[in-house]
Amino acid sequence: MDLRYTDAEQQFRAEMRSWLESALPALPPKPAMDDWLGRRAYDTHWQRMLFDAGYAGINWPKEFGGRGASPTEQLIFLEESERAHAPYVGVNFVGLLHAGPTLIAEASPEQQQQHLPGILKGDEVWCQGFSEPGAGSDLAALRTRAVRDGDDYVISGQKIWTSHAEVADWCELLVRTDTDVPKHRGITWLILPMDAPGIDVRPLRTIYGTAEFSEMFIDEVRVPVANRVGAENDGWRIAMVTFSFERGTAFVGEMLQTYELLDGLVETAKQSGAWSDAGIRRELGHLAADLDALSALIRRNVSQAARTGVPGVGGSVFKLHYSEMRHRLGDLAMRLVDRGGLSFRDKQVVGMVHALSLTIAAGTSQIQRNIVGERILGLPKG
Ligand SMILES: Cc1cc2nc3c(=O)[nH]c(=O)nc-3n(C[C@H](O)[C@H](O)[C@H](O)COP(=O)(O)OP(=O)(O)OC[C@H]3O[C@@H](n4cnc5c(N)ncnc54)[C@H](O)[C@@H]3O)c2cc1C
Numbered sequence: 001m002d003l004r005y006t007d008a009e010q011q012f013r014a015e016m017r018s019w020l021e022s023a024l025p026a027l028p029p030k031p032a033m034d035d036w037l038g039r040r041a042y043d044t045h046w047q048r049m050l051f052d053a054g055y056a057g058i059n060w061p062k063e064f065g066g067r068g069a070s071p072t073e074q075l076i077f078l079e080e081s082e083r084a085h086a087p088y089v090g091v092n093f094v095g096l097l098h099a100g101p102t103l104i105a106e107a108s109p110e111q112q113q114q115h116l117p118g119i120l121k122g123d124e125v126w127c128q129g130f131s132e133p134g135a136g137s138d139l140a141a142l143r144t145r146a147v148r149d150g151d152d153y154v155i156s157g158q159k160i161w162t163s164h165a166e167v168a169d170w171c172e173l174l175v176r177t178d179t180d181v182p183k184h185r186g187i188t189w190l191i192l193p194m195d196a197p198g199i200d201v202r203p204l205r206t207i208y209g210t211a212e213f214s215e216m217f218i219d220e221v222r223v224p225v226a227n228r229v230g231a232e233n234d235g236w237r238i239a240m241v242t243f244s245f246e247r248g249t250a251f252v253g254e255m256l257q258t259y260e261l262l263d264g265l266v267e268t269a270k271q272s273g274a275w276s277d278a279g280i281r282r283e284l285g286h287l288a289a290d291l292d293a294l295s296a297l298i299r300r301n302v303s304q305a306a307r308t309g310v311p312g313v314g315g316s317v318f319k320l321h322y323s324e325m326r327h328r329l330g331d332l333a334m335r336l337v338d339r340g341g342l343s344f345r346d347k348q349v350v351g352m353v354h355a356l357s358l359t360i361a362a363g364t365s366q367i368q369r370n371i372v373g374e375r376i377l378g379l380p381k382g
Pocket residue numbers: 127128129130131132133135136137138160161162163164213357358360361362363364365366367370
């Protein structure tokens with residue numbers, strides 16, 4: 001791997017930096033954490049600004065409206081966004097980082113034309129309807145049923161932990177279309193319009209008091225067969241493509257916030273006097289080294305994704321180490337902010353609580369370990 005920047009890459013950095021300097025002051029104030037309509041408006045407005053400036057879908061291929069940036073340019077984009085404290089993808093997370101890329105890899109040209117421009121412009125917000133009360137780690141056990149009726153599927157069942165379902169227009173939905181075959185072979189990947197009659201979204205309140213995800217009850221909802229991505233019963237394979245993006249590159253933007261949290265923690269340690277403790281400095285140093293190692297791992301995964309079109313299982317290594325590193329960062333933060341740990345107004349405390357969800361979302365640490373053991377190290381199945 002050559003880590004030096006070419007002249008063209010330096011030029012890209014300079015342009016991006018100067019665009020951010022002019023664009024960011026035009027942003028409206030950030031909405032409150034629990035104002036989801038406000039957050040949708042803010043995040044999609046930023047997405048539109050990126051689109052108009054030619055930065056939307058930085059790593060999406062040009063023929064699908066993206067910038068087709070090289071892995072290095074993609075990293076420069078992230079580094080400059082972090083440096084300027086630019087907004088993160090927010091509610092555009094699913095559409096931009098894994099539903100859109102799955103459509104690029106697997107959908108028909110009609111489906112791509114219908115959805116990809118809207119995702120890039122911030123006109124379409126997506127959510128992910130995979131997990132169910134009885135199907136999380138064992139996702140293939142899902143029971144939400146879709147029965148063919150003419151040109152429609154009629155769908156009934158329940159999804160859970162559907163992030164941003166309240167403000168989403170579309171959902172990447174996994175349904176069971178065959179009950180008579182082994183469970184992985186009877187699943188189909190559908191595009192569900194969230195305004196279809198029969199969908200009841202019930203927000204779940206988290207420990208912060210905001211409702212970032214919901215239960216979704218689906219009662220005889222009709223979805224055209226034309227909304228199916230890939231073949232009927234081939235949904236498990238397509239879900240693996242979605243996961244490869246979700247685990248492979250979707251967490252990359254999170255790293256920006258983590259650098260900020262770590263810098264903030266160093267400041268807190270200096271202000272509180274904890275900095276004089278060599279043990280604390282060592283812990284902060286280890287975390288900084290971990291973050292740098294994770295950045296190098298991202299470069300490797302992103303280069304691999306650029307070569308193959310789909311990220312490999314290296315994403316599981318990143319997700320596992322990153323989420324567990326965030327736990328250690330959160331533990332140290334709670335020791336350093338001391339009584340401030342009682343307040344959800346402290347950024348470090350919010351970061352610590354968020355870290356708790358990272359080892360669960362997009363596949364738990366145990367599941368990632370199974371994947372690393374079986375698919376990378378070639379160990380026998382547990
Ligand atoms: C913040 C957040 C956002 C989310 N957003 C979405 C979303 O938008 N859409 C969506 O569909 N889902 C979403 N999820 C759900 C997430 O994918 C599931 O929570 C996750 O897959 C785990 O499933 P579960 O909660 O049912 O736990 P379970 O699968 O019941 O697991 C319970 C425990 O058992 C362990 N375990 C289970 N099986 C094994 C095994 N084979 N080997 C070793 N250990 C095992 C797990 O590691 C875990 O510790 C979200 C979750 C979080 C936390």
